[in-house]
Amino acid sequence: MKSKYQIFHRKQDIGRRISLLHREETLSIGVLAQESGEALASAIESLSTYANWPLHVLMYEEQGRIPELRLRFPFVTFIVFSLPATFGAMANAMANECYTTFFYLIRSDLRCDVFDTTEAIELLHRSDKPAAVTPFLENRNHEPIPVIQAPMLKDGLIDPVPFFATKEISPTLYPYLGLGIYERALFQRLRGFDEQIEGDYWQILDFGLRSWLYGYPIFNLPSLSCRFHHKQSIIEDRSLREGLKRLHTKALAVRQMNGKNYPKRAGKYHDPHVHAEVKKRLALYKTDFQQLVDQWQAPGDVL
Known part of the structure; x- marks a missing residue:
C-alpha cells in the first residue's frame, strides 16, 4: 500500500513562474530528514546555500512543526508523510512531485x-x-x-x-x-x-x-x-x-x-x-x- 503524504509547495516570485511556464527546470534537491527541530532547520539552511535549485524536504509529521518550518523556509517544498515511511516511498514521492529533469537525493x-x-x-x-x-x-x-x-x-x-x-x-x-x-x-x-x-x-x-x-x-x-x-x-x-x-x-x-x-x-x-x-x-x-x-x-x- 502506498504511503500517504501531503505537499506544501514553496513560494515563487511571479517572474520565475513565468520564465518556467514552458520549460522544465534541470535539477531539484530532495532532502530526506534524519533529524528534527533545530538540527533539521540547520540542515535546510546549509543545503539551501549550495545552488539555486528547488529544494524539497521529505519528512514525516512528528519530525517538525510544519507551519513554523514553512514560515522560516518559504522557498522550500515540504513533502510530509503522516507516518514514518521507507526510503523507497520517499524517493518515489520525490520523483512524482519534483517536475524537474533530474533530482538529487541527499540526507539532512x-x-x-x-x-x-x-x-x-x-x-x-x-x-x-x-x-x-x-x-x-x-x-x-x-x-x-x-x-x-x-x-x-x-x-x-x-x-x-x-x-x-x-x-x-x-x-x-x-x-x-x-x-x-x-x-x-x-x-x-x-x-x-x-x-x-x-x-x-x-x-x-x-x-x-x-x-x-x-x-x-x-x-x-x-x-x-x-x-x-x-x-x-x-x-x-x-x-x-x-x-x-x-x-x-x-x-x-x-x-x-x-x-x-x-x-x-x-x-x-x-x-x-x-x-x-x-x-x-x-x-x-x-x-x-x-x-x-x-x-x-x-x-x-x-x-
Missing part, C-alpha cells in the same frame, strides 16, 4: 563538500544512459566510506562486496543509502523503488540490480562529495526482511544464452508469483546476474 545529516552537478549531469547524458550517479562519502573525520558495491552471490543470497571509492568514475551496483542524482523520466520507466520490498537497503539493492540488468549502469562520481558531519560509522541494515524472494526472483530468474533470455528458478529465494512477472518482462533484460558478476569492473579499472 550530510554536508556537501563538493557540489559540482555539471559533471554529474553530463555523465547522465552519456549514450549508455546511467540510472544514477552517486556521491563520494566521508565520515565526520573526513575518512572515506566504502560506497562502491560489487555484485556477489553467497549461498543463494545476493551479498554485495564493498570497496572504497577511487578518484576515478567507478561503477557501483547500487546507490549507497540511495543517495545520488537520478534522471526522473528513466527512474519512472524503471518503476522507481519497489515498496513491496521491506527495508531501505533491500529496496535500494533491488533498484540497482534492475538498473544494471536492464542495461542502465550506476556510477560513483568523486566530484560529488558529501560528509556525515556527526557520524563516525555508517552501517547498512542488511538483516533479512519481507520481500527478499521478490528481489531475488527478479534478479536471478533469468538466464541469457547466445543473446536470448530464458526464465529459470531463482534458487532458495524463489517466488513463483514474481516469476510470472519476470516472464512478462524477459525482453527488458540486457544481461543476467551471472554475466554481471563475470564482467564486473573492479574499482580503479578504466571505464
Whole structure:
C-alpha cells in the first residue's frame, strides 16, 4: 500500500513562474530528514546555500512543526508523510512531485563538500544512459566510506562486496543509502523503488540490480562529495526482511544464452508469483546476474 503524504509547495516570485511556464527546470534537491527541530532547520539552511535549485524536504509529521518550518523556509517544498515511511516511498514521492529533469537525493545529516552537478549531469547524458550517479562519502573525520558495491552471490543470497571509492568514475551496483542524482523520466520507466520490498537497503539493492540488468549502469562520481558531519560509522541494515524472494526472483530468474533470455528458478529465494512477472518482462533484460558478476569492473579499472 502506498504511503500517504501531503505537499506544501514553496513560494515563487511571479517572474520565475513565468520564465518556467514552458520549460522544465534541470535539477531539484530532495532532502530526506534524519533529524528534527533545530538540527533539521540547520540542515535546510546549509543545503539551501549550495545552488539555486528547488529544494524539497521529505519528512514525516512528528519530525517538525510544519507551519513554523514553512514560515522560516518559504522557498522550500515540504513533502510530509503522516507516518514514518521507507526510503523507497520517499524517493518515489520525490520523483512524482519534483517536475524537474533530474533530482538529487541527499540526507539532512550530510554536508556537501563538493557540489559540482555539471559533471554529474553530463555523465547522465552519456549514450549508455546511467540510472544514477552517486556521491563520494566521508565520515565526520573526513575518512572515506566504502560506497562502491560489487555484485556477489553467497549461498543463494545476493551479498554485495564493498570497496572504497577511487578518484576515478567507478561503477557501483547500487546507490549507497540511495543517495545520488537520478534522471526522473528513466527512474519512472524503471518503476522507481519497489515498496513491496521491506527495508531501505533491500529496496535500494533491488533498484540497482534492475538498473544494471536492464542495461542502465550506476556510477560513483568523486566530484560529488558529501560528509556525515556527526557520524563516525555508517552501517547498512542488511538483516533479512519481507520481500527478499521478490528481489531475488527478479534478479536471478533469468538466464541469457547466445543473446536470448530464458526464465529459470531463482534458487532458495524463489517466488513463483514474481516469476510470472519476470516472464512478462524477459525482453527488458540486457544481461543476467551471472554475466554481471563475470564482467564486473573492479574499482580503479578504466571505464
